Amino acid sequence: MPRVGLDINKIIETAVEIADQEGIEAVTLATLARKLSVKSPSLFNHIKGLASLKREMSLYGLRLLLEKLKNSIEGKQQDEALYAMAYAYVAFTREHPGLYEVTIQAPEVIDGELKKAGDDIVELIIYVLKDYNLDYEKMIHTIRGLRSILHGFSSLEQSGAFALSVNVEESFKYIIKNFIKAIHRVDRK
Amino acid sequence: MPRVGLDINKIIETAVEIADQEGIEAVTLATLARKLSVKSPSLFNHIKGLASLKREMSLYGLRLLLEKLKNSIEGKQQDEALYAMAYAYVAFTREHPGLYEVTIQAPEVIDGELKKAGDDIVELIIYVLKDYNLDYEKMIHTIRGLRSILHGFSSLEQSGAFALSVNVEESFKYIIKNFIKAIHRVDRK
DNA sequence: TTATAAAACTAACGGTATTAGTTTTTGGGG
DNA sequence: CCCCAAAAACTAATACCGTTAGTTTTATAA
Numbered sequence: 073m074p075r076v077g078l079d080i081n082k083i084i085e086t087a088v089e090i091a092d093q094e095g096i097e098a099v100t101l102a103t104l105a106r107k108l109s110v111k112s113p114s115l116f117n118h119i120k121g122l123a124s125l126k127r128e129m130s131l132y133g134l135r136l137l138l139e140k141l142k143n144s145i146e147g148k149q150q151d152e153a154l155y156a157m158a159y160a161y162v163a164f165t166r167e168h169p170g171l172y173e174v175t176i177q178a179p180e181v182i183d184g185e186l187k188k189a190g191d192d193i194v195e196l197i198i199y200v201l202k203d204y205n206l207d208y209e210k211m212i213h214t215i216r217g218l219r220s221i222l223h224g225f226s227s228l229e230q231s232g233a234f235a236l237s238v239n240v241e242e243s244f245k246y247i248i249k250n251f252i253k254a255i256h257r258v259d260r261k
Numbered sequence: 262m263p264r265v266g267l268d269i270n271k272i273i274e275t276a277v278e279i280a281d282q283e284g285i286e287a288v289t290l291a292t293l294a295r296k297l298s299v300k301s302p303s304l305f306n307h308i309k310g311l312a313s314l315k316r317e318m319s320l321y322g323l324r325l326l327l328e329k330l331k332n333s334i335e336g337k338q339q340d341e342a343l344y345a346m347a348y349a350y351v352a353f354t355r356e357h358p359g360l361y362e363v364t365i366q367a368p369e370v371i372d373g374e375l376k377k378a379g380d381d382i383v384e385l386i387i388y389v390l391k392d393y394n395l396d397y398e399k400m401i402h403t404i405r406g407l408r409s410i411l412h413g414f415s416s417l418e419q420s421g422a423f424a425l426s427v428n429v430e431e432s433f434k435y436i437i438k439n440f441i442k443a444i445h446r447v448d449r450k
Numbered sequence: 451t452t453a454t455a456a457a458a459c460t461a462a463c464g465g466t467a468t469t470a471g472t473t474t475t476t477g478g479g480g
Numbered sequence: 481c482c483c484c485a486a487a488a489a490c491t492a493a494t495a496c497c498g499t500t501a502g503t504t505t506t507a508t509a510a
Contacts, residue, residue, distance in 0.1 A: 077488080101467060110489075113468075117488050122467065178420040190422070212427040213435040216414070219422070220436065221406070224413020231367040233379070233408070238401040246402040247409065250443040257446075258439070266457080290498060299458075301498075306457050311498065 078108060080118045084128050091129065091170025096177075099126075099170070126174055127186065133168065133175030134189035140164050141196055150203040151252050157200060158222060158248045165226035173230075176223065194219075204255055214255060221247060267297065269307045273317050280318065280359025285366075288315070288359070315363055316375065322357065322364030323378035329353050330385055339392040340441050346389060347411060347437045354415035362419075365412065383408075393444055403444060410436060 086107055090099050101122055105112035119125045144160035145153040165172040179186065197215050206214060225244060234240050275296055280288050290311055294301035308314045333349035334342040354361040368375065386404050395403060414433060423429050 100465095102465075111491080112466090113470095113491085114489050116468075176416075176420065182421075209427055209431070210435070212425055213432045216417075216423060216429075216432045217410070217436040217439070219417055220410050220413035222413070223417055224409035224411070225405070227365075227416060228405075228408055228412055231365065232371075234405060236401055238398055240405075242398070243402045243405045246399070247406040250406070250447070253446070254439040254443050257442070289496095291496075300460080302460085302500080303458050305499075 078110065078114070078118060080128070083108070083115065083118055083125070084132055087125060087129055088132065088168070088171050091174060092168050093170070096170050096173045099129075099174075101125075123180065127179050127183075129171065129174045130179060131186055131189055133171045134186070134193065136168070136171075137161070137164050137175065138189070138193050138196065141193065145196075145200060150200075153200045153203070154252055155248060157197070158218075158244075161222045162226055162229075162244060165230065169230050172226065176227075201255075206255070206258065210258060214258075218251065221251060267299065267303070267307060269317070272297070272304065272307055272314070273321055276314060276318055277321065277357070277360050280363060281357050282359070285359050285362045288318075288363075290314075312369065316368055316372075318360065318363045319368060320375055320378055322360045323375070323382065325357070325360075326350070326353050326364065327378070327382050327385065330382065334385075334389060342389045342392070343407075343441055344437060346386070347407075347433075350411045351415055351418075351433060354419065358419050361415065365416075390444075395444070395447065399447060403447075407440065410440060 083104070087099050087104055090103060090107065101112045101115055104125075105115055108115075115125075119128065140160050140163070141157050144156040148156055194215065197218060198211065201211055201214060204211075204214075225247065228234060229240060234243070272293070276288050276293055279292060279296065290301045290304055293314075294304055297304075304314075308317065329349050329352070330346050333345040337345055383404065386407060387400065390400055390403055390407075393400075393403075414436065417423060418429060423432070
């Protein structure tokens with residue numbers, strides 16, 4: 073019975089395109105509707121509103137990130153897996169700067185689905201860190217440290233904060249290398 | 262000749278209050294004007310517009326952060342100074358969550374004044390790291406690592422990402438401690 | 451005391467999200 | 481084959497936002 077023009081996936085994909093090309097603040101129902109050759113009230117047949125759309129984008133982003141991280145560690149363990157995951161993380165933020173932005177920023181309400189998508193990523197990190205045999209508390213500290221580094225680095229890079237001439241890629245390698253070294257030191261202490 | 266009601270400092274202070282209490286997205290000329298018991302066009306006698314106001318807030322935030330960091334390291338060196346600075350940084354983001362948000366997010370144009378305020382903070386970090394006698398490249402890597410940790414941790418904490426039961430303060434101490442240890446290892450290698 | 455300039459105001463415009471109500475289209479049941 | 485119900489588009493309207501233009505008020509310097 074429906075008209076076959078739009079569907080929610082097409083809407084989300086287009087919104088992600090706008091976000092990645094022009095930034096998250098450029099994602100409005102007006103620009104989105106224009107890009108989809110439709111009037112903005114028509115979007116309400118598929119989404120509840122702008123806030124709801126951003127929630128959908130966030131969920132999409134979290135799931136895509138999880139998939140990329142999972143793929144990156146396939147067949148790898150310990151340091152190799154950790155390196156791969158770290159690189160996959162920043163690769164994602166570079167490929168999808170706008171999507172990453174909306175994925176990170178806290179929505180007004182976090183429902184179960186959104187929480188699970190976030191928890192799944194944390195669980196994957198736990199899975200990789202299991203190889204290091206840290207006790208529970210230290211593992212949590214380590215996860216928080218890793219997430220801080222990954223998110224902080226990505227966020228600062230996107231906002232153009234790393235302006236100096238030294239190669240940014242080298243810096244990231246250096247930072248992750250030292251972080252991993254630190255885990256090993258703790259382990260044998 | 263002017264009426265003595267408003268001035269630009271009062272406007273910025275009030276905008277910062279709104280940002281810290283309700284988030285940066287709640288800072289609109291409308292809410293700001295209401296809180297100042299004035300009509301929103303009146304604000305244009307003091308500021309050029311909303312974008313300009315956010316630039317002023319960002320500059321204010323950077324300068325305030327610099328001051329807090331400077332005060333924190335007074336009379337301290339090396340590890341002690343680094344610890345103090347790290348704690349002062351997160352203390353600032355907790356005291357001024359909204360101001361920190363607008364301070365970090367990149368404005369559309371970065372003028373000289375804004376750039377200098379950011380550079381001053383980086384210079385202060387360089388000043389503290391000088392004690393470790395790192396070569397230039399490693400120092401830049403280290404600065405980027407430290408900034409990533411500080412910003413990443415603050416940002417994730419603010420967005421409620423550290424939900425597990427383990428004490429967040431302990432995690433931060435652990436992260437900074439290991440970061441500092443890593444600097445020492447590089448130093449003597 | 452008065453002229454002037456700053457700072458407030460009102461009115462208006464274009465852009466936004468959103469709601470209500472209407473028209474169009476489409477695909478399955480008679 | 482047709483028709484009708486439901487989905488999906490539309491138009492019209494509302495409320496809020498930032499911003500501009502033009503007007504009025506007010507404080508102070510001369």
